[in-house]
Amino acid sequence: MARPGVSKAEVQRARMGLMKAGKHPSIDAIRIELGNTGSKATIYRHLKEIEADEGGVNSPQVSVSEELQAFVANLAARLEYEAKERLDTLQSGHAAQLKRISEALDRSQADARTARLEVERLAGELAGERARRQELEADLVAARVERAEQTAQLGAQVTGLQEQLKAAQVHIASLEEKHNHAREALDHFRQSSRDQRDREARQHEQQLQYLQGELRASSESLSAKHTELRSALQEKADALAQLTGARAEKRQLDDLLRELKPAAQRLAIQTQAVEDLRAQAAQASSQYQSLLARATELGQRNLELERQLAAAGASALAHDQLMKDVLSRIGGASPNSAPASS
Secondary structure (H helix, E strand, C coil), rough: CCCCCCEEEEEEEHHHHHCHHHHHHHCHHHHHCCCCCCCCCHHHHHHHHHHHHHCCCCCCCCCCCHHHHHHHHHHHHHHHHHHHHHHHHHHHHHHHHHHHHHHHHHHHHHHHHHHHHHHHHHHHHHHHHHHHHHHHHHHHHHHHHHHHHHHHHHHHHHHHHHHHHHHHHHHHHHCCCHHHHHHHHHHHCCCCCCCCCCHHHHHHHHHHHHHHHHHHHHHHHHHHHHHHHHHHHHHHHHHHHHHHHHHHHHHHHHHHHHHHHHHHHHHHHHHHHHHHHHHHHHHHHHHHHHHHHCCCHHHHHHHHHHHHHHHHHHHHHHHHHHHHHHHHHHHHHCCCCCHHCC
């Protein structure tokens, strides 16, 4: 392909060389002398400047066909240069766009992987927290069952002791009533004995001895009942001590429940955090799908640009073929006009 940019000095040296060799310095001859480089339009422009500098002396006669060939060659070179420049611009823009899309896709995939790993980690922590929560709930149920059993047992014991205490109180009341009856009988006997002391002194003494024996028996019976009452009171004190211990265990269980409440609250907070992370992961997945759709759209745009590029290449080839046809026709007509130019 002819390159533009041949200098005026190079054209002048080639022209002088041809003239010294006795040859006509035509555009084609100068181009051949320059090694088939440079556009014919540029060579023609430099020849015109050289002729103007020399004042028209020994100026070569340039034919119309050569001038037309130079114009057509220059036009073809410009078309080819502009097509190549446009093609390079499209390719560079397309490559930059593909690079940006690839980088965005890589970032989205990295974010999605990070979010997926975070979700998996939080799911593991949630499973552990759920297992610990199940263990705590099982322990709590067992403690509640045990407390209910102990409460039922203590309630039964307290009920039994209360019934025993009531029976002892009834028995004590009966003993006190008997003692009062005995005292009333003794008082009545004393009053009677005072009235009949003189007449029934011996009988009074016998009755007194009898009553004293009854009183001793009653006192012994009362002492035994007091002993039973003290035993019942001791059993009641023991039952109250057991009830106090049960109440202390109940307070411990209530404290354990209060301690478990913050753990349950933390578990609820962590569960909410997991739900938030799942929502973020869903959002990241949606963004990833959007980027995939954008990448697909850009891929289709790339295919469209490639089709346009192929069409531009075909058009350039058609223009090149057209220029070649024009040049071949002009080249076929130039031998006939060469004698006129010489």
